Amino acid sequence: MWVNILVCLLTHLIAGMSVSFDQSFSCYADSGNFTTNTTYAKNLDFILHSLPNNVSEHGGFFTVTVGQGSNKAYALGLCRGDLTSYVCHSCVKFAADDLRARCPNQKEAVSWSSDPPCILHYANRHFFKMLELYPTTFVHNNRDISSNLPQFDTVWESLMDSVVTKASNGSSTLKYATGKANFTASKTIYALTQCNPKLAHNDCDSCLRELVSFYKVCCHQKQGARIQNPNCWLGWDLHGFYVPNPATTAPSLSPPLAPVSKILIRSLLSWMNEKSDEKKLNKSIWVPSLSAALGLALFSACCFFLWKRINIQEDKGDTQEVQLLDLVLGSVPHENSSGDFNLENVGRSLDFPSIQLDILQAATNNFCDENKLGQGGFGLVYKGTLPNGKEIAVKRLSITSDQGLLEFKNEVIxxxxxxxxxxxxxxxxxxxxxEMLLVYEFMPNRSLDVLLFDSSLAMQLTWQKRFSIIKGIARGIMYLHEDSRLRIIHRDLKASNVLLDHDMNPKISDFGMAKIFGRDQNQANTNRIVGT
Known part of the structure; x- marks a missing residue:
C-alpha cells in the first residue's frame, strides 16, 4: 500500500511541476450564443476567472451562479477526490482557458480532463442536480488483456459494482470511491468512480452504471481506461493510479475460489503427505490427522457439488447469449459491414440484457393485435409493459424465416x-x-410520419417543434457520420423511422439497412437494393 501511495504522490508532484492534460470538450450549440461585452459574457468571465480558486479551496468541488434573468450564468467545477489542491487548481484553470478558446461564443460548454481528471461545466441554465448522460468521452490504454479475459471481465464487473455502490452512497460534498481486486495471482485491477455530489443517490448510481455499460463499446479488453460524461467518471488500470483513502475505499472483494480440480488435488496431496508421515506420529496425533483429512475431503466434495450446481445454472443462463453470438458470427452474409471492420470483435463485445420470452409474452399480452404498433421490413412491432411498469416496444421476427435475418443481425451489431x-x-x-425479439424504449408519440400525414395531428407541430425535430435528426445523423466510433450510413432515413418521445424529441430508428464505413472511406457499392 505504501508503494502505491508514494507512486501516486510522486505522480501528483510531477504534475504540479508541469501539468499536462488530455482534454475533451463539447460546445452546446442548442443553448445559443452570446456576444462579447454583453452582461452574460461579463458574468461568465467572472465565474471562469474565480472558479479555479473556489474549487481548489473547497475540497475539489464548487458551484456558483452569477447574474439575473436571462443573463444568469451557472458553473460547476469538480476534481478527482484524491487530487492535491495545486493539481486541482491547475486542472480547472486549464479547462476554463481551453473552453473559452474552443467555445468562444456558446452559452454552454463542458470540458473533461482525463488524467488528472476534472470537470468544468458552465451554462445559462440551472443544471447542477440534473442527470445528463451525454456526451460521453473516453481514453484508453493501448495495451490489451492478453490472457484470462473472461476472468478479467468477471472480476472487473464485480469490482465496478462495488465502487459504484460506494460512490453513489457518498455525501452531498463527495461521491467518490476507489477499490481493487486480484484477477490473477500477480495482477490487480484498480478502479475509481466519482459523481457530481449534487446528484441524488439514484442518479449517481444510474450515471456510473451507464459508464460501466459503455465499457464493452469503447474499452473492452483494455488494461486501463477513463470514461466520463458531464456528471460522473470512472477509471481502471492494472497499477495504482490514485492515492488510497480508507474512508473512500470500497469493501475488498474476496478472490475467486480456486477451481475445484485444484482443491481436490491439494486435498489429495495433503492426505498423502499425512499418510506418509503416519508411522512417525504417535497415536494421539494420528487420530486428529485422520479427522482433518476426512474433514478436508468432505469440504472438497461440498465445493465440487456447489461448483457443479453454479455451472449448470450459468450454462442455462448463457444459452441465449451463445445463440446470439452464433447468430452474429454465423454464416449470414454481412454485406452491410465494411471490409476493414472486424465483425468478430463487434459480436464478442455485445453487452445488453437477454430478456426471457415469457416476460415479453406477458408484457405484450402474448403479442395480441391490440398491442400492435406497426409493421416494417423487419417484422411486427408491439407495445408492452414490463412488471415494473416500464413501457417497451418489441420487434418480432420468426427465427425460421430468412426474411429480416440480416437486418436483425445488423441492428444488434x-x-x-x-x-x-x-x-x-x-x-x-x-x-x-x-423467436427473435428486440426490445426498445417505447416512443409514446409514435413516428414522425403519423403526425405529418394526419391533418388533425399535424396541427400540433408548430414551426418551433418542427425546427427542434429537424435539429435533433441532424444531430443524430452527424453523430453517425462523424462523431461515433464507427462511421455509419443509415440508408433508410425516412419519416417513419424517426420516433418521438414524450417531449417530442426525435430518435432515429431501424438500422437494419445501415452500412459501416471505414474512416477513410467515402464511397461504396451495394450488392442489393436497399431503402425505400
Whole structure:
C-alpha cells in the first residue's frame, strides 16, 4: 500500500511541476450564443476567472451562479477526490482557458480532463442536480488483456459494482470511491468512480452504471481506461493510479475460489503427505490427522457439488447469449459491414440484457393485435409493459424465416454500439423457441410520419417543434457520420423511422439497412437494393 501511495504522490508532484492534460470538450450549440461585452459574457468571465480558486479551496468541488434573468450564468467545477489542491487548481484553470478558446461564443460548454481528471461545466441554465448522460468521452490504454479475459471481465464487473455502490452512497460534498481486486495471482485491477455530489443517490448510481455499460463499446479488453460524461467518471488500470483513502475505499472483494480440480488435488496431496508421515506420529496425533483429512475431503466434495450446481445454472443462463453470438458470427452474409471492420470483435463485445420470452409474452399480452404498433421490413412491432411498469416496444421476427435475418443481425451489431440522445435505445433481446425479439424504449408519440400525414395531428407541430425535430435528426445523423466510433450510413432515413418521445424529441430508428464505413472511406457499392 505504501508503494502505491508514494507512486501516486510522486505522480501528483510531477504534475504540479508541469501539468499536462488530455482534454475533451463539447460546445452546446442548442443553448445559443452570446456576444462579447454583453452582461452574460461579463458574468461568465467572472465565474471562469474565480472558479479555479473556489474549487481548489473547497475540497475539489464548487458551484456558483452569477447574474439575473436571462443573463444568469451557472458553473460547476469538480476534481478527482484524491487530487492535491495545486493539481486541482491547475486542472480547472486549464479547462476554463481551453473552453473559452474552443467555445468562444456558446452559452454552454463542458470540458473533461482525463488524467488528472476534472470537470468544468458552465451554462445559462440551472443544471447542477440534473442527470445528463451525454456526451460521453473516453481514453484508453493501448495495451490489451492478453490472457484470462473472461476472468478479467468477471472480476472487473464485480469490482465496478462495488465502487459504484460506494460512490453513489457518498455525501452531498463527495461521491467518490476507489477499490481493487486480484484477477490473477500477480495482477490487480484498480478502479475509481466519482459523481457530481449534487446528484441524488439514484442518479449517481444510474450515471456510473451507464459508464460501466459503455465499457464493452469503447474499452473492452483494455488494461486501463477513463470514461466520463458531464456528471460522473470512472477509471481502471492494472497499477495504482490514485492515492488510497480508507474512508473512500470500497469493501475488498474476496478472490475467486480456486477451481475445484485444484482443491481436490491439494486435498489429495495433503492426505498423502499425512499418510506418509503416519508411522512417525504417535497415536494421539494420528487420530486428529485422520479427522482433518476426512474433514478436508468432505469440504472438497461440498465445493465440487456447489461448483457443479453454479455451472449448470450459468450454462442455462448463457444459452441465449451463445445463440446470439452464433447468430452474429454465423454464416449470414454481412454485406452491410465494411471490409476493414472486424465483425468478430463487434459480436464478442455485445453487452445488453437477454430478456426471457415469457416476460415479453406477458408484457405484450402474448403479442395480441391490440398491442400492435406497426409493421416494417423487419417484422411486427408491439407495445408492452414490463412488471415494473416500464413501457417497451418489441420487434418480432420468426427465427425460421430468412426474411429480416440480416437486418436483425445488423441492428444488434450497430445499436448495441451506439449511444446518443437522438438514436433509439436498445434495451435487450430474446432468442427462445424460434423467436427473435428486440426490445426498445417505447416512443409514446409514435413516428414522425403519423403526425405529418394526419391533418388533425399535424396541427400540433408548430414551426418551433418542427425546427427542434429537424435539429435533433441532424444531430443524430452527424453523430453517425462523424462523431461515433464507427462511421455509419443509415440508408433508410425516412419519416417513419424517426420516433418521438414524450417531449417530442426525435430518435432515429431501424438500422437494419445501415452500412459501416471505414474512416477513410467515402464511397461504396451495394450488392442489393436497399431503402425505400
Amino acid at each position: 450497430l445499436i448495441a454500439k451506439l449511444q446518443h440522445r437522438n438514436l433509439v435505445r436498445l434495451l435487450g433481446c430474446c432468442l427462445e423457441k424460434n
